[in-house]
Amino acid sequence: MTADARTPARTPGRPDGPHPHRRHRTRGRALVAAAGVAVLALTGCSAEEEPAGAQQAGTPSSAAGAPGGLELGDRPDQVRAEAAAARAATFGFTRQAAAGAEEVEQARQDARSRATDGGRIEVQPAACKAPLAALDFSPILLEQEEVTRVDVGAETFAGTGTVEVAALDGEGRRRVERHVQTVDALLADCGTMEVTSREDGETATYTLRMREADLSEGTPAQSGYVYTRTPQGQDAPASAAQILTAVAGDHVVMVSFTGQPEAAERQFTLMAEEMLAAALKGPAEG
Numbered sequence: 001m002t003a004d005a006r007t008p009a010r011t012p013g014r015p016d017g018p019h020p021h022r023r024h025r026t027r028g029r030a031l032v033a034a035a036g037v038a039v040l041a042l043t044g045c046s047a048e049e050e051p052a053g054a055q056q057a058g059t060p061s062s063a064a065g066a067p068g069g070l071e072l073g074d075r076p077d078q079v080r081a082e083a084a085a086a087r088a089a090t091f092g093f094t095r096q097a098a099a100g101a102e103e104v105e106q107a108r109q110d111a112r113s114r115a116t117d118g119g120r121i122e123v124q125p126a127a128c129k130a131p132l133a134a135l136d137f138s139p140i141l142l143e144q145e146e147v148t149r150v151d152v153g154a155e156t157f158a159g160t161g162t163v164e165v166a167a168l169d170g171e172g173r174r175r176v177e178r179h180v181q182t183v184d185a186l187l188a189d190c191g192t193m194e195v196t197s198r199e200d201g202e203t204a205t206y207t208l209r210m211r212e213a214d215l216s217e218g219t220p221a222q223s224g225y226v227y228t229r230t231p232q233g234q235d236a237p238a239s240a241a242q243i244l245t246a247v248a249g250d251h252v253v254m255v256s257f258t259g260q261p262e263a264a265e266r267q268f269t270l271m272a273e274e275m276l277a278a279a280l281k282g283p284a285e286g
Contacts, residue, residue, distance in 0.1 A: 070098055072148060077165040077251060080279040081148040084163040084255060087278035091271050093152035093161050104140050104147060111141050121197045128190035132208075135186065137179045139166035139252050159259015163275055168250050176252050180223045180245065186210050187225060194232075206231045213242050214266050220277045222246045226264045240264035244272045248280040255279070 070085055072078035085096050099107075114136055123129035140147045146167035151160050166172065187210060196205045206229055213224030221244040228240045241258040255272045257263045 070096060070150065072098055072150075075146055075148075077146045077148045077167055080165045080248075080251060080253060081150050081163050083281070084165075084253070084275040084279040085150045085152060087275045088152045088161055088163075088271070091274075092154045092156060095153035095155075097151050099140070099149040099151070104149065108141055108143075111136060120199055121195060123196075124194045125190065128186065128193050131182050131185045131190065132193065132195075134178070134182045137175065137182075139164040139254050142166045142168075142172045142175060142252075144169070144172060157259060157262070159257060159263055161257045161271070161275070162255070163279060164254045165279060166252055168247070168252055172252070173247070176245070176247060183223050183225050187212055204231065204234065204236075206234075213244060213269050213272075215244075215269065216273055219273050220246050220280050221273060224269070224272075226269075228261065228264055242268060242272065244269075244276050246276055246280060253279045 070082050072082045081098075089096070115133075121129070121133075123132055140149050144167050147165065149162065149164045151162050153160050168176070191210055193208045193210075194205065195208050196203060208227060208229050210225055210227045213221070213226050215221055215224050223246075224242065224244040226240065226242040228238060230238045238261050239259065240261045240263040241256060242264060243254060243256040245252065245254045247253075253276055255275045257268045257272060262268070
């Protein structure tokens with residue numbers, strides 16, 4: 001699907017792919033939360049599986065894709081998230097669902113569990129293990145009441161887009177700053193890693209590659225990276241993700257696409273930038 005007449009000249013084309021977005025295929029692929037991005041990298045789960053801690057935001061509804069269809073509320077974080085979701089709908093991502101309070105809390109509990117269970121993975125180079133573990137961050141993990149997450153899916157993409165918005169206090173700002181520093185450190189020193197995970201008696205090894213997102217001139221993103229994950233010696237598909245982050249006033253916004261390898265392409269960078277831009281100016285237009 002194409003965007004409306006307001007789409008700038010740099011708008012990407014529709015993502016290609018023959019995969020229909022069906023309910024029985026959404027677990028761990030169509031509605032993977034941004035909070036699960038690092039989980040996908042660390043657990044060894046394939047894009048076809050549900051990584052530990054990844055939570056389904058709810059049953060997507062095509063009707064929710066229309067601007068205003070989600071009716072999230074009037075808080076700034078809700079307005080920003082809904083603005084991003086409305087922009088995503090113009091790119092064909094009309095299957096949309098918002099996370100509830102229980103899902104947000106579960107994501108936080110899962111993150112705390114992962115933080116105390118670092119022994120189940122090995123990373124080469126070894127110096128990359130700590131920053132890779134620290135990459136497990138997204139806005140809904142901040143201990144704030146004003147947080148919103150919306151997951152979006154399209155008929156033509158076997159994966160999901162996600163926008164998360166959270167209010168920031170002093171500690172929240174410091175966590176965002178540490179996240180940006182972690183991304184910079186990984187991009188500088190850990191472009192290619194070999195990761196081995198051990199869970200439930202099974203071992204999986206894969207190659208993880210990270211690079212800077214190909215951001216546009218004047219991009220709203222203050223941080224952006226892309227990773228691809230390729231299993232070694234396994235009959236499992238490769239996967240990819242890209243994550244863009246920005247701070248606007250008292251809020252942090254993160255937009256991501258996760259799923260099939262096409263998620264690493266520039267067209268998804270451009271869509272993520274447009275969603276991010278919509279979120280950053282959302283309250284002013286609301």
